[in-house]
Amino acid sequence: MSDHESPELVDLFTTYTAGPDSIGAHLRACAARARAGDPLLVVTGADMALYPGDGRPTTVLPYRLSNRGFKELAAVSHLGPALSSLAELRLREPDGVWRRDAELLLRQTRRARAANSTDLWRDRIAAASYRGREEAIASMVDYTCAITERYLVRALADPALLNHRTLRETYLDDGHADLPVSFNRVMVATFFLVGLDTSYRLISWLDEQDIDWARAMVVVVGQIGRPTAGVTWRTNSVAGMVLAASRGKLPLSHLYIAPHAAGFATPVDGDLREVNAVEEQLRQLWAGTRATVELGGAMFEGYPAFDPGDDYAGQQPRTVGAHDGVVTEQPAIRSADDWLSLVTRLRVVMEDPRQLLSGAVTDYAAQQLIAHDNNPLAVLIPGLDNEPYPAFGTASAAA
Template identity: 60%
Template sequence: MPSHESPELVDLFTTYTAGPGSIGSHLTGTATAHGADDPLIVATGADFALYPGGGRAPMVEGFRLSIRGFKELAAVSHLGPALATLVRLRTGYGDGDWRTQAERLLRQVERSRKANSTELWRDTIAVDAYRGRERAIAGMVDYSCAMTARYLRAALADEDYLTPETLRGDYLDGGGTAELPVPLNRMMIATFFLIGLDTFHRILGWFRTQRIDWDHAMVVVAGQQGRPTGGVTWNTSSVVAMILGASEYRLPLDRLYLAPHAPTFATPLDGDLGEVAALEEPLRRLWSGIRETVELGTVMFDGYPRFLPGEIAHPDVSDHTVTGISEMPVIHGPDDWRAMTTRLRVVLEDPRQLLSGCVTDYAVQQLVAADNDPAGVVVPGLDRVDYPTGL
């Protein structure tokens, strides 16, 4: 133990938390055992796993990279960002390698255009959700490749053409002219929509066959979803949208937790669900531990505004008619005990919050206002308060 620590107070810390034998861990274990028969749904970046409960084997359904048509449509939807990247290389960094990259992209665009056909989409890619639209999809891909190739050739012929203004006006956001009948922004919307249409069509059908008791479902969205900073809140996660839709909006939002640092499983190969099955217990403990922390909010702070997703953002809780909030309330000074006590409840009930972040932002604001002089800050609950001793 470091010399600056008090062994007695450290032991007090570990009695409640920070160890498998702690009181908090005991509560998590009790809650996990109590919910062992409830269905657990876990979403990774590529798959859904359903643990039916009661010791029954898990089931897995993929929804991303291994799916028919995903890479082909994503390839076309990325043409806009690809051209924008070339613009950034040239105009933002003066990187002469933009020309090599443009030539490379042009070759792949021309190659893909030759391979594209109605038959490819209907007979080879063959996505059920696209049935009847194959000719339109092939036409959209052909047009998108043609317009991309034209833009690339113009830029390669005259590099001064490669600017944000021409990208928007002659490719992305123009349109309605003989030169650009349809702006490519519409293609990007269409491709993203088609990917979502197919994905949810399959996932909704899969979930419907499982007959899940959504009122008791335990849901964890685990690990990274797309780019490292994406999909970490309810409103920004397409996976959350799918799960809520699959429940036909019966799943209570407070039973769904996004856990970017939770353990995940790789997409099972050859039907081997060993890794998936091994994660059931730790993921059930994870969900139950979060849930029990949330439940402490009512036990400790009933009567103060509770956390309600999507209710009132950043409210002034000095208005006593406010009973539910979705973000931290504003603090009106070091004696605003209603706001600060409400924050204690919010950090317990809002799974996005760090428990240590209850008044961190307020402390930062006060230090900045005091030019980083701790003596110029009022510490709520300590300064201006006399605690009797020796009781």
């Protein structure tokens, strides 16, 4: 039997939430008009665009394409995971491709070591943020290639050495007599250098824009990094850079991360037509999200408000008390009649832009199903079961 949808109830659904002429769409547009003069900063995986507002010219910083030395430093930081992957490949498939891959890595490591020099970092890569450290960086790269080459040569001669324990003891960790600097320290250094350069350029550019951070609207759109990364305030490194650049003046509540929203491609030859074409859409995205957040406070005044606090990464749910003024996450639900927690969750999913609006009690429903052998009829449904609803057809509309 095919699924059936009630046209009348679907029409009621779309009246609020779907389509360009819905109540929700009208609220988003109204909220965007109210902030048309506020600065909007949009961050994609490669670029940063500032829309100053009121039709003033857009400015774009292609921060990824201008990142000098990123791939070179990433190549060095990847050596540890590469060796660990080879050890895992050998463990899983001793007669597989690990030897061929190890030989390729050895050749490429030797080529990279031969190409590395102080001149390369100072005169050709020439990152402004690395100025004065070029010789030290070249020495680090040379050393890392040397210890990687040594490990690979030994492992190819004696495959028994290619295992996770030996790798940790002789390459990754501190403490080995023949390892002046462990690779783990190199990895930290390379990550820091990349973050230093990106932060330096972003902060310099943002300082030049003279943004009124108290009024700023900031949205990070699309994928940044691997598909599972950067979807929270704490885990999104670019969001952290923007917050730092504001010197604490940008309210965290003004920064939204929208991994599914479309941004724009990096402008070519200064052509900003695509960038400008999406401004209104992105303003409505930010302003509409903000409007929903504000509805949460208006609808559920008197219940604990959402506050991200200092721990943006989140924490285990805790119970909420009647005297709690704020919560940083959805509170734990103690029972199906724990209405303080249940209604507080309704407020949280509206005020916390990271939340799925329909997810206020989904985790509790799943937990209850597990507790009752996945039998839906055995689960007590808050707000439905044991409530004094009038018999079907006898309810009357309020006068």
